[in-house]
Amino acid sequence: xxxxxxxxxxxxxxxxxxxxxxxxxxxxxxxxxxxxxxxxxxxxxxxxxxxxxxxxxxxxxxxxxxxxxxxxxxxxxxxxxxxxxxxxxxxxxxxxxxxxxxxxxxxxxxxxxxxxxxxxxxxxxxxxxxxxxxxxxxxxxxxxxxxxxxxxxxxxx
Amino acid sequence: xxxxxxxxxxxxxxxxxxxxxxxxxxxxxxxxxxxxxxxxxxxxxxxxxxxxxxxxxxxxxxxxxxxxxxxxxxxxxxxxxxxxxxxxxxxxxxxxxxxxxxxxxxxxxxxxxxxxxxxxxxxxxxxxxxxxxxxxxxxxxxxxxxxxxxxxxxxxxxxxxxxxxxxxxxxxxxxxxxxxxxxxxxxxxxxxxxxxxxxxxxxxxxxxxxxxxxxxxxxxxxxxxxxxxxxxxxxxxxxxxxxxxxxxxxxxxxxxxxxxxxxxxxxxxxxxxxxxxxxxxxxxxxxxxxxxxxxxxxxxxxxxxxxxxxxxxxxxxxxxxxxxxxxxxxxxxxxxxxxxxxxxxxxxxxxxxxxxxxxxxxxxxxxxxxxxxxxxxxxxxxxxxxxxxxxxxxxxxxxxxxxxxxxxxxxxxxxxxxxxxxxxxxxxxxxxxxxxxxxxxxxxxxxxxxxxxxxxxxxxxxxxxxxxxxxxxxxxxxxxxxxxxxxxxxxxxxxxxxxxxxxxxxxxxxxxxxxxxxxxxxxxxxxxxxxxxxxxxxxxxxxxxxxxxxxxxxxxxxxxxxxxxxxxxxxxxxxxxxxxxxxxxxxxxxxxxxxxxxxxxxxxxxxxxxxxxxxxxxxxxxxxxxxxxxxxxxxxxxxxxxxxxxxxxxxxxxxx
Numbered sequence: 175x176x177x178x179x180x181x182x183x184x185x186x187x188x189x190x191x192x193x194x195x196x197x198x199x200x201x202x203x204x205x206x207x208x209x210x211x212x213x214x215x216x217x218x219x220x221x222x223x224x225x226x227x228x229x230x231x232x233x234x235x236x237x238x239x240x241x242x243x244x245x246x247x248x249x250x251x252x253x254x255x256x257x258x259x260x261x262x263x264x265x266x267x268x269x270x271x272x273x274x275x276x277x278x279x280x281x282x283x284x285x286x287x288x289x290x291x292x293x294x295x296x297x298x299x300x301x302x303x304x305x306x307x308x309x310x311x312x313x314x315x316x317x318x319x320x321x322x323x324x325x326x327x328x329x330x331x
Numbered sequence: 332x333x334x335x336x337x338x339x340x341x342x343x344x345x346x347x348x349x350x351x352x353x354x355x356x357x358x359x360x361x362x363x364x365x366x367x368x369x370x371x372x373x374x375x376x377x378x379x380x381x382x383x384x385x386x387x388x389x390x391x392x393x394x395x396x397x398x399x400x401x402x403x404x405x406x407x408x409x410x411x412x413x414x415x416x417x418x419x420x421x422x423x424x425x426x427x428x429x430x431x432x433x434x435x436x437x438x439x440x441x442x443x444x445x446x447x448x449x450x451x452x453x454x455x456x457x458x459x460x461x462x463x464x465x466x467x468x469x470x471x472x473x474x475x476x477x478x479x480x481x482x483x484x485x486x487x488x489x490x491x492x493x494x495x496x497x498x499x500x501x502x503x504x505x506x507x508x509x510x511x512x513x514x515x516x517x518x519x520x521x522x523x524x525x526x527x528x529x530x531x532x533x534x535x536x537x538x539x540x541x542x543x544x545x546x547x548x549x550x551x552x553x554x555x556x557x558x559x560x561x562x563x564x565x566x567x568x569x570x571x572x573x574x575x576x577x578x579x580x581x582x583x584x585x586x587x588x589x590x591x592x593x594x595x596x597x598x599x600x601x602x603x604x605x606x607x608x609x610x611x612x613x614x615x616x617x618x619x620x621x622x623x624x625x626x627x628x629x630x631x632x633x634x635x636x637x638x639x640x641x642x643x644x645x646x647x648x649x650x651x652x653x654x655x656x657x658x659x660x661x662x663x664x665x666x667x668x669x670x671x672x673x674x675x676x677x678x679x680x681x682x683x684x685x686x687x688x689x690x691x692x693x694x695x696x697x698x699x700x701x702x703x704x705x706x707x708x709x710x711x712x713x714x715x716x717x718x719x720x721x722x723x724x725x726x727x728x729x730x731x732x733x734x735x736x737x738x739x740x741x742x743x744x745x746x747x748x749x750x751x752x753x754x755x756x757x758x759x760x761x762x763x764x765x766x767x768x769x770x771x772x773x774x775x776x777x778x779x780x781x782x783x784x785x786x787x788x789x790x791x792x793x794x795x796x797x798x799x800x801x802x803x804x805x806x807x808x809x810x811x812x813x814x815x816x817x818x819x820x821x822x823x824x825x826x827x828x829x830x831x832x833x834x835x836x837x838x839x840x841x842x843x844x845x846x847x848x849x850x851x852x853x854x855x856x857x858x859x860x861x862x863x864x865x866x867x868x869x870x871x872x873x874x875x876x877x878x879x880x881x882x883x884x885x886x887x888x889x890x891x892x893x894x895x896x897x898x899x900x901x902x903x904x905x906x907x908x909x910x911x912x913x914x915x916x917x918x919x920x921x922x923x924x925x926x927x928x929x930x931x932x933x934x935x936x937x938x939x940x941x942x943x944x945x946x947x948x949x950x951x952x953x954x955x956x957x958x959x960x961x962x963x964x965x966x967x968x969x970x971x972x973x974x975x976x977x978x979x980x981x982x983x984x985x986x987x
Contacts (some may be wrong), residue, residue, distance in 0.1 A: 224719050226715045233714075234717070237566060277715055279702070292695035292724055300687060301691070
């Protein structure tokens, strides 16, 4: 376990740097990177919001101002201008940087656990609750006809 | 000398906590009244000792005692006084001391205000509270001692992280800790009840105010953090699904579930085992939150003090307290017979549905947060889980919650009629749909998110108002209005909190759907359009602050030529920490915020400027405040103020 922590810790060497990077988000997407075509630019923004900056802590390349994020933002725009679909652009980046850069893990393979855990637990919870409610239906003392009438009378007052 | 005094007080506090966690427990087991009575003075003594220790550390920060390692690492003589004080908890060691102080405050509060608790239960609750104290005091003294001296004190400190030098953030951690640690009381009550083997309506009534208080503090703390992120981080986002945010969000969701299920225990003596389990889980997730923030296992933008050794220690605390309590639960849960039976359609069932949704959504947040760790350790995959996942996986549960909330809240206890509560809600539904249609027609971009958010938010808000109105009977409007003022505060609390949730739902979707963004290079003197506004960059100047240098833009916002606001967005550099920050300038408004950020100087001579219209941003904070206010109203209900110990006979509570 300790080894694992250490590995994570080592992976976090840029922690202090990350805070520093976070501090100047105003340098994220630069005006000179942006495409003139608003439709293409909107697609580029949407894609870059889902791509994680490879050297930062949990920032998308859209928010990050690390040089590599700028490069990735420019690559995305180049691919889009070249006529790639959104999926092709993302595949292009994943092929080079691995699935680590995907903020939205693809529901494939073991990631299905991640995606399905919530819905499955929800169904289990509903199932348990309903069975418990059914089982609880112990013989409940119901009111007799006369009692019902008396109750209605009382409520009317 | 004074510093050693504080250090010594902390060690004494550990000794007292050891006594508090053992002898009263033993006394309760043997029925020894003298040993049980020891819990009370011990809890008070612990508060005094930890408070002394905390005061000493605060003093060290105020006078900038640079012989202390924490002060050197987190303070500077030039820092404004507010942030010198806030610096006490702006770091790992000091924040832990605050954690322990709040723990002691809660323990002392139980000792002081728990006069009507049965002696045995009180002794056990305080003993469990003492155990938590022992664990955290040991953790602090062994791995994170704030009173560590330096052999050669430097002349000045390294300054607090400038991002944390902000009023919003100065008070964000204390509120969060009041929330996290408040859940420890619910936990202690749960464990004490398990040892006792008895849970009844009175137990539900004792536990609920503490949970409510914790939840109120968590709500305020999270809202403060979110507000800080909104104005400080400079791109108008208010929630990033960052691991540390998730760490505070999971206990909030579970506390919300717990305070609803405790109602069922209190009023119907049902759902006992589940409520106990929730109390354990809620505090367990507080500990997980502590672990996430302080271990560095999960990388995050604002994890401080990342240290594997500390991480292992917290993991041990987590394992002992959660594992131990769950084991006890497994042994004793069978003892807790449910008394009140209820039909499938009933208020109880609605609250069960609420609990399932809240617990599962907390679980979704949990698995999303730890999945990168699990995937790397067990599957050898390095991957990320971020905002898009949480938006997709978490939102459906909140939609479901919003849909069932109004009818569920109006169902009768034991056996309800869905048709009746739906009929009463028909006006609310029509109004919500009409507002949604209006939003659809008025919006310029064709997103479904905005109108759906309007419908859901309005449905919850008007549903809450309908619920409140329905409590006033069937007479004329005048009589009902008069009755409205005399309703129990719990009813008002419920309506206000639910209404606040509706407003929050609306604001979140409005901000996500209708935000306007503009990024461009602007020359000094140039005017550009932003939505229906015009923005002019008048000037950019260098300005000197107390402990920073600022590049300040002077900008004018107008609408059809009429002045709306003059704003000064800044870029600051804090020379001591060597760190730049952005200070966005915001014109707050009822329907929208105008949000301006100054970027870098361009080679062409202009400045990069990012500007946003944030629709209904203030509604988000208003909604959060209303939720907290609703909790507060409920907390001040007569049944908690009047001697709550009156066993099972409800005092002044309508049977509903």
